[in-house]
Every structure is written in structure tokens, then in C-alpha cells.
Amino acid sequence: xxxxxxxxxxxxxxxTALAAGCQSTGEESAAPAGTTAAAPSASAPAAGTPAxxxxxxxxxxxxxxxxxxxxxxIIASSRKIADDSAAATRRELTPEQVNAQLKxxxxxxxxxxxxxxxxxxxxxxxxxxxxxxxxxxxGARSATPxxxxxxxxxxxxxxxxxxxxx
Numbered sequence: 001x002x003x004x005x006x007x008x009x010x011x012x013x014x015x016t017a018l019a020a021g022c023q024s025t026g027e028e029s030a031a032p033a034g035t036t037a038a039a040p041s042a043s044a045p046a047a048g049t050p051a052x053x054x055x056x057x058x059x060x061x062x063x064x065x066x067x068x069x070x071x072x073x074i075i076a077s078s079r080k081i082a083d084d085s086a087a088a089t090r091r092e093l094t095p096e097q098v099n100a101q102l103k104x105x106x107x108x109x110x111x112x113x114x115x116x117x118x119x120x121x122x123x124x125x126x127x128x129x130x131x132x133x134x135x136x137x138x139g140a141r142s143a144t145p146x147x148x149x150x151x152x153x154x155x156x157x158x159x160x161x162x163x164x165x166x
Contacts, residue, residue, distance in 0.1 A: 102145045
């Protein structure tokens with residue numbers, strides 16, 4: 001597979017995963033601000049809901065804002081990666097040039113995500129987002145960032161949806 005085909009494939013997989021992972025479940029607006037929604041019964045979990053510990057009813061005031069900010073950064077970066085891959089095809093970049101461009105995009109994203117982590121007031125959310133930035137940095141350092149995109153990056157939005165928006 002050529003470098004251009006690989007980046008196109010990675011972009012398609014990434015955007016598909018992001019579309020699925022960053023979709024709002026609607027649960028964020030289920031309860032009015034300042035109230036807590038009733039927790040589902042432990043004996044009757046909702047269909048399709050993974051068995052996880054119930055989230056703490058008390059979270060920092062800016063958790064939803066910070067988590068949404070990270071989602072927006074990941075979506076914007078994914079769009080930039082897709083746009084760059086289309087441009088790489090037109091400009092006939094070498095695989096090395098494509099990798100360098102992708103590494104730069106991932107480094108920028110990791111820095112932006114880390115900035116959101118510093119804003120988080122909840123220590124668990126701060127740690128989650130900082131760890132996410134570290135994972136993205138690992139992709140930027142990868143010898144094959146296109147492969148990292150399709151194997152690791154695509155799982156980040158789902159993980160954030162499960163952990164940050166819980």
C-alpha cells in the first residue's frame with residue numbers, strides 16, 4: 001500500500017471512529033443544571049450500556065466544558081488530518097513527508113489537549129485528559145503514525161466518551 005493510500009485509509013477510519021465516538025448521547029442534558037439524574041437500577045442496566053461503576057454525582061463545575069473542549073479539539077484535528085491527506089495526494093508527497101506532517105498535527109493536538117487538562121478542576125478528569133495528551137504524543141513519536149492513527153487514535157474518542165462524560 002502506498003503512503004498516500006495508507007493516509008487515506010487512516011483518515012477514513014479515523015473520521016468514522018470519531019463520528020461514532022464523539023456523538024453526544026443526549027445524557028448530558030437529561031437533567032436540568034444543578035440536579036442529579038436518578039441512577040439506573042443495578043439489577044436492570046440499560047440495553048447496550050457497559051457494566052461500569054456509577055459516576056460520582058459530584059463533579060467539578062467545569063468538567064462538561066473541559067470534556068466538550070477536548071472533543072472539539074479532536075474533531076478539528078481529525079478534519080485537519082483529512083484535509084492534509086487530501087492535499088498530500090494532490091501534491092504527491094512522499095510517505096516520509098506525509099509522516100512528518102501527521103506527526104506535526106498530532107504534536108499540536110497533544111499540546112492543545114494538555115492545555116484543556118490544565119483547565120480541569122476535577123483531579124480525575126485532569127489526569128484522564130493529561131493521559132490522553134500523552135497517548136497522542138506517543139503517536140506523534142511513532143515511527144508509523146498512520147498505523148498508530150488506525151490502531152490507537154480511533155479508540156481515544158470512545159474512551160473519552162466513556163470516562164470524561166460519565
